[in-house]
Amino acid sequence: MxxxxxxxxxxxxxxxxxxxxxxxxxxxxxxxxxxxxxxxxxxxxxxxxxxxxxxxLPQYPKVNLKSLVILQGPIPRHQFIIWLALHQRLSTVDRLRKWGIQVQTDCVLCENVVIESHEHLFFDCGYSQHIWAAILQWVGLNRDIGYWHSEVEWLGKKVRSKRPWNVILGFLFTATVYHVCMERNNHRFNKQKKTFESLIRDIALQLHIVGQKHVRWALCLHRLNRFPRV
Incomplete structure (x- = not known):
């Protein structure tokens, strides 16, 4: 040869x-x-x-997807949704229309005349932005909410340290993404709607329930012994 x-x-x-x-x-x-x-x-x-x-080897830019996907603590169904979101595989309206599925294009969460896309849903949408801002204030972080990629970049760097506060922050982020997706589905397909207070309380309660399994979270959870302000 x-x-x-x-x-x-x-x-x-x-x-x-x-x-x-x-x-x-x-x-x-x-x-x-x-x-x-x-x-x-x-x-x-x-x-x-x-x-x-x-x-x-080819030199590609480093991304922080892995640190969020393999984060210890989040509920499995939350991890599944965050995996879809990180790979932009959620069934947002712009993707549904590409598949030939005709649905209302406007965002059903903020009710603005804007096509629902991944970029809009996280966190250009006033609804999701309001929830994430309330969660951040709850843990003592005053941060201007950026778009999806900037939030993922920031969170990815945070959770790599494995410190309890950062792991809790990762948990809250995955929970926020999950609940925003579920609320969007309920709005769009079931015509059901939760208040901001109810949804944010669900996230806070889930944190405390899951936190009982993590001894290192105890001190942090003690400081979060109230519901987030909406």
Missing amino acids: GLGRDMFIPKQSSWIVRKIIATREWFSTVAISVIPTLQLPIKEGKYSIKIAYGMM
Whole structure:
């Protein structure tokens, strides 16, 4: 079998063989242009294959999705919804219309004449913004609510520390996203509506119920011994 650039790869080749050939193709085309760079990873006077390999990998911007998805504490159904939200897989109106499903386009939560999209629902919508702001004030944080990506970026950095207050903040964020989604569904499909007070109290109660299982949360929960102000 030849070693030309267009060498034939049998269909029955294993996955690892295909990967090896693909790597060879990469070296024969792309790596040539970065050979001088590959000579830089020197550690203690010795060439480091590990560092060189890392330099050859595609460099993508870091995201904070993982820290929110694997956060310990949130209720499983909340974690499922936050996973969908982080990957923008929620069935918002703009996505439903792409699937050919005709529904009312206006946001049913804030009742403004604006197409319901993921970006609007979190947290351009006055309804969800009001809830998240009340939760943040409850835990003593005075923060201007940003759009979805800025809130995820901020929360992702917070929860990586695993400190009780930050883990609780992650719990409250996932609970807020879950309840906003459920309230949106009830508004749109069941014509049911909860007050701000009722929804925020549900989130606070869930925190205290789940918090009984986490000894490290005790001091924080003691400070949150009142309902959030709406």
